[in-house]
Amino acid sequence: MAQINTHRAVGRAVTPVGTAGRALRGTGGAAVLGTVLLGSAFAAGPAQAAPAVSPAAPAVAAQAAAPAALAPAHVKSAVATQKLRWGSQGSAVEQLQSALNDHGVSLSVDGKFGKLTHGAVKDFQRNHDLQIDGVVGPKTQGALNGGGASISGGGTSVPAPAKSATNSKQAIVDAARSQIGASYSWGTSKPGVSFDCSGLSSFAYKQAGIDLPRTSSQQVAAGTTISKSEAQPGDLVVWPGHLGIYAGGDTVIDAGRSPGAVTERTIWGNPTFVTFR
Known part of the structure; x- marks a missing residue:
């Protein structure tokens, strides 16, 4: 009887190893180690304890434990x-x-x-x-990251600006806002360095796939004048000899002489609005 009981005890100890083996063959053939799916950047949920493994299968235990040490370095990348x-x-x-x-x-x-x-x-x-x-x-x-443009990090890749009207408007505002702090210089359009008012607007619109004429007077003539109530972010805010990009609410992003830089500030006076929608 002692031999039979020992045989049964060994059989029960081996059972979790068989279960772990089935788990390792899941998820469409990809190897699952703990909660980490090889080939993905991050685990999908909180860490879970690994299945108990008998001393009779040290190789399986080592295989399940080893990749966990690689996760922090991958996350940092x-x-x-x-x-x-x-x-x-x-x-x-x-x-x-x-x-x-x-x-x-x-x-x-x-x-x-x-x-x-x-x-x-x-x-x-x-x-x-x-x-x-x-x-x-x-x-x-x-x-x-020392590699190509695509980044894996448990999320989706950043798409290129869509051609829909909503995304185009946001792309214009985002592009203009990205240049805040660049200096003002008449006749220039140098990202990260300097702009004049129409240089900033032509740059911002180009990021949304829209080509504008270079000068402010040409841009105003090419668009459609609208009222402030009709204006949407991305439209132009126009004063005599100056213009900026409407950022919504009561704000404009412009390259102005007076602050000497690209800034986002409160709209002043009584400008007109021009759209290319």
Whole structure:
């Protein structure tokens, strides 16, 4: 009887190993180790305890435990899965700041995308022959991660600006806002460096796939004049000899002589509005 009981005890100890083996063959043939699915950047849920394994199967236990140590390094390699820009906050910005520091910058890793982070991003873009807009999109993310433009991080890739009216308007505002802080210089349109009023508007519209004439008078003549009540973000706000991009509410983003830079500020006076919708 002692031999029979021992035989049964061994049989029961081996049973979890068989269950673990079935789990390892799940999810369409991909190997599942604990809660980590090989080939994905992050686990889909909270960590769970690995199935109990008998001493009779040390190889299975070692295989299940080893990949877990690789997860932190992989997590660190992904800067973000969404576009980051001035005003962004959170853990994705912390990863961005850490990645910039790995490239020789000395930023406080505080999760706040402000003036210093914005400047560091533009310097990085300038040094890597990227578009100097201060926005961390797929190409900048890829360069920071030392690879291509696509970034895997448990989310979806950032799509190119859609051609729908809503996304085009937002793309115009985002592009103009990305240049806040650039200096004012008449007759220029140099992303990350300097603009005049119509240089900024032509740049911002181009990011949405819309080509505008170069001068302010030409832009006004090419569009349709509307009332303020009809205006939507992305439309032009026009004064005599000057214009900016309507950001919604009562604000405009413009490259003005008086502040000497691209700023977002309250609309003044009685401007007209011009649309290309």
